[in-house]
Amino acid sequence: MEKVYTSRLLLLLIIIVLVLLVLLVYFYQRRKIAIHEKGEELNRLGLRLHEHESLMDRNNAYIAELEAQIAEGREASDQLGEQEETLASLRKENDSLRRDADRLRKEMEKLRLPSEESGGTERIAAELRQIRQENEELRIRMLERYPELSSLHAHPVYLQAEGMSRLRQICDTVYGGFCRRLSQSVPSLSEYEVELCCLIKLRFTVGEIAALLGISPSSVSTSKHRVKKKIYSCLGITDKKSLDLWVWEA
Numbered sequence: 001m002e003k004v005y006t007s008r009l010l011l012l013l014i015i016i017v018l019v020l021l022v023l024l025v026y027f028y029q030r031r032k033i034a035i036h037e038k039g040e041e042l043n044r045l046g047l048r049l050h051e052h053e054s055l056m057d058r059n060n061a062y063i064a065e066l067e068a069q070i071a072e073g074r075e076a077s078d079q080l081g082e083q084e085e086t087l088a089s090l091r092k093e094n095d096s097l098r099r100d101a102d103r104l105r106k107e108m109e110k111l112r113l114p115s116e117e118s119g120g121t122e123r124i125a126a127e128l129r130q131i132r133q134e135n136e137e138l139r140i141r142m143l144e145r146y147p148e149l150s151s152l153h154a155h156p157v158y159l160q161a162e163g164m165s166r167l168r169q170i171c172d173t174v175y176g177g178f179c180r181r182l183s184q185s186v187p188s189l190s191e192y193e194v195e196l197c198c199l200i201k202l203r204f205t206v207g208e209i210a211a212l213l214g215i216s217p218s219s220v221s222t223s224k225h226r227v228k229k230k231i232y233s234c235l236g237i238t239d240k241k242s243l244d245l246w247v248w249e250a
Contacts, residue, residue: 042108049104056097059090062248066090086242093241146170149202156204156211164195164212171198178250186234193227196220200247 066087149170159167168179179198183189189197199209206224210217228243237246 045104045108049101049108053101056094056101059094059097062245063087063090063094086244089241089245093245152212153204153208156208158214159212167202168195168198171201175201182250186231188230188234189227193223193230196223196227197243197247200224200244201250 148166152167171178172180178201179194182197183194196209196213199212204212206217206220210220213220215223224243228246231237231243231246
C-alpha cells in the first residue's frame with residue numbers, strides 16, 4: 001500500500017509539474033505575443049510621428065521661404081494675397097500635424113517598452129531621418145549643378161522653347177520625372193499648364209514666372225487658378241491647400 005501511495009503521489013507531482021510547465025509556456029508565449037504586438041504598434045506610431053515631423057520641417061522651410069519673399073518685396077502688391085493664402089494653408093496644416101503628433105506621442109508613452117525592446121522603433125526613425133536628409137542634400141547638390149537656375153532667379157528673362165525644354169529636363173531629373181508624372185496623372189493639362197507647374201516646382205515666384213513666360217503677373221495667377229481647378233477636379237482633391245503647396249509636395 002505504501003508503494004502504491006508513493007507511486008500515486010509521485011504521479012500527482014509529475015502531473016502538477018507538467019501542468020505548471022504548460023501554464024508557464026502558455027503565459028510566456030502570451031507575453032511574447034503581447035510584446036511583439038506592442039512593438040509593432042510602437043513602430044507604426046513611430047513611423048507616423050516621424051512622417052508628421054518631416055512634414056512640419058518641410059512646411060517650416062516653405063514658410064520661411066515665403067516670408068522671405070514677402071519681406072524682400074519680390075512680388076507685386078497684388079500678389080501678396082496669394083502668398084499669404086499659401087502661408088495660412090501651411091500654418092494650418094502644421095497646427096493639425098502638431099496636434100496629431102502630440103496625440104501619437106501620448107499613445108507611444110502608454111505603449112512604452114523597455115529600452116532593449118523599443119530600440120527597433122528608434123532605429124527605424126533614425127534611419128528614415130537619415131534617408132530624408134540624404135535625399136534633400138542630393139537634390140540640393142543636383143540643383144547646384146544647374147547655374148542657369150540661379151541666373152534666371154536673379155534675372156528672369158523670356159524663355160524660348162529651347163530654354164523651357166531645358167527647365168523641364170532639369171525638373172524631371174531632380175524631381176523624378178515630375179512633368180511626365182503630372183501629364184500622366186492629369187491628361188487634361190496643356191503643355192503650357194505643365195510648364196507652369198514645372199516653374200512652380202523649381203521655386204520661381206509669380207513675378208519671375210511672368211517674366212519667363214512673357215505674360216503679366218495677373219495672368220500667371222489666373223492660370224494658376226485654372227490649373228488648380230483642373231488638377232483638384234481630376235484627382236478628387238477636396239482640401240484647401242494652394243497650388244504651390246500641392247506642386248511642391250508632388
